[in-house]
Amino acid sequence: MKLNRLPIWISLFALVIIGMFLSITLGSVAINWPAIFEGEGLLETEQIIVAELRLPRMIAALIGGAALALAGLLMQTLFRNPLAGPSVLGISSGSSLAVAFVTLGGGALVSHPFLLVGSSMVGALVVLAIIAYVANRFYDIASVLIVGVMLSFFTSALIGVLQSQATDQDLKAFVIWGFGSFGGLRLSQLPFFILPISFIVLASPFLSKQLNAYLLGAEHAQSLGIAVSRLRLISILMAGMLTAIVTAFCGPIAFIGLAGPHIARIVFRTSDHRLILPASLLVGGVLGLYCDVIARMPGSDSALPLNTVCSFIGAPIVIFLLIRQRKKSISW
Amino acid sequence: MVGAYLSLNAVSIEYPKRKAVVRHLNLSLPLGELTVLIGANGAGKSSLLRVAAGLQKPQSGVVCWNGKLLKEIALSQRARQLGALLRSQGAPPDMTLGEFIALGRIPHTGVFGKLTAADHRVAEQAAVRVGIANLYHESVHHLSDGELRKGQLAQLLAQDVPFLILDEPTTHLDPPSGHQFMNLLKELTLSGKGVLLTTHDLALAHQFADQMLLLHQGHLLRGSSEFILQQSLYTDFMGSGEKNM
Numbered sequence: 001m002k003l004n005r006l007p008i009w010i011s012l013f014a015l016v017i018i019g020m021f022l023s024i025t026l027g028s029v030a031i032n033w034p035a036i037f038e039g040e041g042l043l044e045t046e047q048i049i050v051a052e053l054r055l056p057r058m059i060a061a062l063i064g065g066a067a068l069a070l071a072g073l074l075m076q077t078l079f080r081n082p083l084a085g086p087s088v089l090g091i092s093s094g095s096s097l098a099v100a101f102v103t104l105g106g107g108a109l110v111s112h113p114f115l116l117v118g119s120s121m122v123g124a125l126v127v128l129a130i131i132a133y134v135a136n137r138f139y140d141i142a143s144v145l146i147v148g149v150m151l152s153f154f155t156s157a158l159i160g161v162l163q164s165q166a167t168d169q170d171l172k173a174f175v176i177w178g179f180g181s182f183g184g185l186r187l188s189q190l191p192f193f194i195l196p197i198s199f200i201v202l203a204s205p206f207l208s209k210q211l212n213a214y215l216l217g218a219e220h221a222q223s224l225g226i227a228v229s230r231l232r233l234i235s236i237l238m239a240g241m242l243t244a245i246v247t248a249f250c251g252p253i254a255f256i257g258l259a260g261p262h263i264a265r266i267v268f269r270t271s272d273h274r275l276i277l278p279a280s281l282l283v284g285g286v287l288g289l290y291c292d293v294i295a296r297m298p299g300s301d302s303a304l305p306l307n308t309v310c311s312f313i314g315a316p317i318v319i320f321l322l323i324r325q326r327k328k329s330i331s332w
Numbered sequence: 333m334v335g336a337y338l339s340l341n342a343v344s345i346e347y348p349k350r351k352a353v354v355r356h357l358n359l360s361l362p363l364g365e366l367t368v369l370i371g372a373n374g375a376g377k378s379s380l381l382r383v384a385a386g387l388q389k390p391q392s393g394v395v396c397w398n399g400k401l402l403k404e405i406a407l408s409q410r411a412r413q414l415g416a417l418l419r420s421q422g423a424p425p426d427m428t429l430g431e432f433i434a435l436g437r438i439p440h441t442g443v444f445g446k447l448t449a450a451d452h453r454v455a456e457q458a459a460v461r462v463g464i465a466n467l468y469h470e471s472v473h474h475l476s477d478g479e480l481r482k483g484q485l486a487q488l489l490a491q492d493v494p495f496l497i498l499d500e501p502t503t504h505l506d507p508p509s510g511h512q513f514m515n516l517l518k519e520l521t522l523s524g525k526g527v528l529l530t531t532h533d534l535a536l537a538h539q540f541a542d543q544m545l546l547l548h549q550g551h552l553l554r555g556s557s558e559f560i561l562q563q564s565l566y567t568d569f570m571g572s573g574e575k576n577m
Contacts, residue, residue, distance in 0.1 A: 209445025213438050215425035219387055219418055224491070225411030225439045269471075271425040274445060 005275070008267055012282040016062070019289030023058035024050065026298035053183070056190055057292065060182040064246045065288020066281040067197045068253060069260025070204060071239040071246075073280045076261055077211050077273070078235050079145050086243040086257035089131050089144075089236070090151030091124045095247040096178065097155040098123025103174040104166040116177065117189070117248045124244030127151055128237070135236050136229070141218065144236070179305030180251035182292045193249050200238050201281065207235065208273040215271055253307060256291070259314035260284035266321040287314060337362040338384060338414070338495055338526065343393035345379050353379050355550045356393070363494055363526040366518055368537040370530070370560070371547035377530040378419065378499050380547065384528060385416040385497045397495075411439035415493035417484050417501055429475065429483050430468045433458055436490030458489035461516065477504035485513065489520075496520065498529040502536060514540045534561060 025033065031046050042050065071086040079088070086092065098119040130151065135144045163171060185193060210231045213221040218228045246253065264279035265271060287310065295309040338361045345353040353376030361367055361384075371377050382388035384395060386402045395402040397413055405413070415436075425432070434447055434455040441447060447455075459465045462482045472480060481504045488496060496517070502510040510533065517527050518540050531537050537544060537557060544560035546553040553563055 205444055209438060209441060209443070212435060212445060216435060219382070220416070222387055222407065223385055223411060223414070223416040223418070224435070225408040227407055265426055270427045270431060272427055272431055 005268060008279075012279070012286065015286045016282060016289070019286055019293070020058055020062065022293050023061060023289050024054050026293055027054060027296055028298065028301055028303075030299075052187055056185045056187050057183050058289070059190060060185040060193065060250060061288040061292040062285045063194060063197055063288075064182055064250050064253070065256050065260070065291075066201065066285040067242040067246050068257035069264070069280040069284025069287070070201060070277070071242040072257030072259075072284075073261035073264075073273075073276065074204075074207075074211075074235045074239040075257075077214060077271075078232060078239075079141060080215075080217075081145070082262065083258070084145070085254065086239060086246075087152070087252065087254050089148035089240060089243075090127050090155060091131070091148075091240050091243045092247050092252040092254070093152040093155035093159075094123040094125075094127030095120040095244065096123070096252055097158055098126075099177055100159045100162045100174055103177065104162040104170045117192075120248035121244055124240070124247055127155075128240035128244060131240065132233060132236055135232055141232060144232075177251050178307075180253040180307045180310075181295075182250050182288065182306065183296075184251070185249050189249065193245065196245055197242060200242055204238065204277055205274075207231070207238075208277055211235070211273040211277075212271075251306075253310065255307065255310035255314045256284055256287045259310075259318050260287055262318050263287075263314075263321060266318075337398065338528070339396045340384060340390075341394050341396065343383060343390045343395065345376060345383055345388075346391045347379075353550060354390075354547070354552065357552055359545075359552065359554075361495070361526055361528055364521055364524050365542040366521045366527045366529075366540055367543045367545060368529055368531060368541040368557070369545045369547060370532070370534065370537060375547045376550070377547055381416070381418070381497050381499050381528065381530060385414055385418075386410055387416065387418075408439060411491070411493075413493055414495050414497065415488045415491040417488050417496070417498040419499045419503075425472070427472060428469050429459070429464065429472055430455060432472050432483055433468075433486045433490050436487035436492075439491060454492060455486075455490045458486040459483075461489060462486040463512065478506060478509055481505055482509070482513070485516070494524070495526040496528070498527070500530050500532070502531055502533055510536060 025031065027049070029049055031042065031050065035042060068086055072084070075084040075086060075088055076082055078084070099116060102115060102119045131144065131148055134147045138144060163174070166174070210221070210226045213224040213226045214228070214231060216224070221231075222228050243257070260283045261276065261280045264276050264283045267283075268275050268279050270276065291306060291310045291313055294313065295304045295306045297303055340357055340359040343357045344355050347353065357380075369377050369380065379388065383390045386395060397405060397410070402410065434451060436458070437447055437451040437455060438445060440451065456465070456468065459468050462485050464479060464482045464486060467475065467479060472483060475483060481501070485501065488498070498517075501517075502513055505513055514536050517529070521527050521542065538561060541557045544555065544557045546560045546563055553560060555563075
């Protein structure tokens, strides 16, 4: 039976719009929205909160979530492994190690706003360069995956050493960064976040056809006219850059990149990248927006770690969809 | 495409720490013929097919398509001339059989891989021809191994190439399906396409082959099916319990 996918697209777009609305309107400070319609406008502090804090946060959640889901999809297709995600190549770990050096090595330096972002980006790019080098040299893609996982272990071990020597205050700063947050992005930083991600996202449809062929295996893809080595390198660079940018600005956020493509595949019941690629972007954006709203705990003074909320929400959704699908006897 | 052919010239295939699989092989495979390659496990049949399909570089020698060096033909062009059904395909992706068959149209699509109505028609016709049209909207994960094999052949048919290379295509098929499968390949050669395949089913090979090849200890023997089967009696290939006739 043919599946009518139009209602799914409409629902996803509706979820994005509602999520954006919630992200702007909800927070620890109540904004007097009716004042806009009554012609009075918002108070200056309210304007600052909306423009300087909530708007960048909303954009970061939407675009960051979408970027992570796209990175996850590329990794899952490339490694033909449903458990692959943006963190699998060790890129997040590279970021974490660089940030650990900065926060745990010299706490005073953290006061500079671009230092965390810069160090995180450098760490991610160093690992990405190693992975790209390995991917270019080894024909066997599983070897690249193993090198990525080993790099993760290695960097985690180094972080462990740094943590054992750190002061309580520095340790706390590092742990908080590790929680992940879409709230750290400032209005002035938005172009550095949006532009490179948009460029990669806009380039990604050019890979749809090649990734579809790659679903049949590297050798078969080649027999269908695909330059496999080039596809691997481009996909790794794209996924790596997306992960590096998001991790640099928002910290290591693991779950969206893993769950986003799964949810898209289950809901659309296909692996066709011409569908799954835009669908993963939307699902990632939805996950980013809603997880961030919940993590903020609107109306309360405290907040939850974003990574915790992502796992709390994402894991049951994936399990629920999977069980429902199995009951309907529809494979994915 | 009249007169087109696939040729291997002085091709040698070797693996480290192993005897050469193939030494200085010369072979010409014209269109309109079904060529069956037989040989014992590990004789190098699959390697030879991969080299012929341009998916593996030989240690020496060249492969030519229609007189041109295969390696100098762009991958996208090559995929419109040579199609391969190899054993290295992993688990099938999550999609319907129709979408799976339509992947064969990839070499004929534009940069975004958008399928036209004509592409869909070709995919549907391929499914009808292989006898799996009733499964067109089923998930490939619901198919048996044999049905999936037929789906892979339909995908290859949808690729619409003049020369088809298949590695043990009748594996997983029941005897009537295997017969039907070979019959279809024979029909393709009668319509002007070239086919090179490997099999361990000597009865099918004998029935359908126009030309047979026996790969044994790095050397290739060529001839009619009767001649090759006779020769194979003297090799360990037939003496190792793989005699199907």
